[in-house]
Amino acid sequence: MRIAIFDFDGTLYSKETFQLLMDHLKDHPVHGPKYKPFFRKILPLYIGYKLKIVPEPTMKERSMQIYAGALHTLSKKELDDYFLEMKDSMREGFNVDVINRLKQHKDEGVHVMLVSGAYTSLLHAVTKGLGFDTIIGTDIPFTKDGTFNKDISIYHIQGKRKNEKIMESLAGNEIDWANSFAYGDSLSDLPVLELVGKPVAVKPEERLERVAIERDWAIL
Structure with a gap:
């Protein structure tokens, strides 16, 4: 095989998926208000990474956790639909x-x-x-x-x-x-x-x- x-x-x-994820949340007609609390949480992590205090693998893993946490009110089906909205722009x-x-x-x-x-x-x-x-x-x-x-x-x-x-x-x-x-x-x-x-x-x-x-x- x-x-x-x-x-x-x-x-x-x-391109980079996480940037598109951030943009999608920021501009989303329903979930857009979740962006500012998400950004406030992720900013110190990103700064720590840039200052070489936080290792890149740790930064990536925590970023994924913070993003998912921002959408914690969504069911699995709703989250699947949320990601599906990105299909056309990603395929480009x-x-x-x-x-x-x-x-x-x-x-x-x-x-x-x-x-x-x-x-x-x-x-x-x-x-x-x-x-x-x-x-x-x-x-x-x-x-x-x-x-x-x-x-x-x-x-x-x-x-x-x-x-x-x-x-x-x-x-x-x-x-x-x-x-x-x-x-x-x-x-x-x-x-x-x-x-x-x-x-x-x-x-x-x-x-x-x-x-x-x-x-x-x-x-x-």
């Missing part, structure tokens, strides 16, 4: 070359996976119809009655956590890693890119580009 693993931000989606930012690679892999019978730190519900909403066999993202915790569970911390899928989830998802399958693919744009994608025999750097940031050139990886 061959697989092709796609990152989302900067790879399939050419999809990388056509990456979409073509995805279709090519599907035609060749490769198992295609989307692995990202973005909210799982958002990933399902905006990629519906693209044909991903597996989608791994950051889950928002809900109670059994479908309300946001404030007592459970969000486990942000990033770095080596992506590898953990990939392995969990593929457990019991024999994977031809040497002939499998992975697509990413940043150095944080390195753990996933190193899993496969055919890594592809997509419009890579400078640090990943240096690695790709040194290791003779494909660059898209």
Whole structure:
């Protein structure tokens, strides 16, 4: 079994999801008033990150928690609908070359996976119809009655956590890693890119580009 693993931000989606999430909340006709309290909570975290007091992984995870918390009054169904509203604007930012690679892999019978730190519900909403066999993202915790569970911390899928989830998802399958693919744009994608025999750097940031050139990886 061959697989092709796609990152989302900067790879399939050419922009940054969290910025779009912030804009969506700020301009939302119903939930817009939630933006200022959200921003007041996230600002000290962002400042701490810029001052190198807060590590980037911590900043990202807490940001995801704060954003989800701002929408804690929404049921799971309402939150799914909220993310679905972003589908058209996000699809305008999809990388056509990456979409073509995805279709090519599907035609060749490769198992295609989307692995990202973005909210799982958002990933399902905006990629519906693209044909991903597996989608791994950051889950928002809900109670059994479908309300946001404030007592459970969000486990942000990033770095080596992506590898953990990939392995969990593929457990019991024999994977031809040497002939499998992975697509990413940043150095944080390195753990996933190193899993496969055919890594592809997509419009890579400078640090990943240096690695790709040194290791003779494909660059898209």
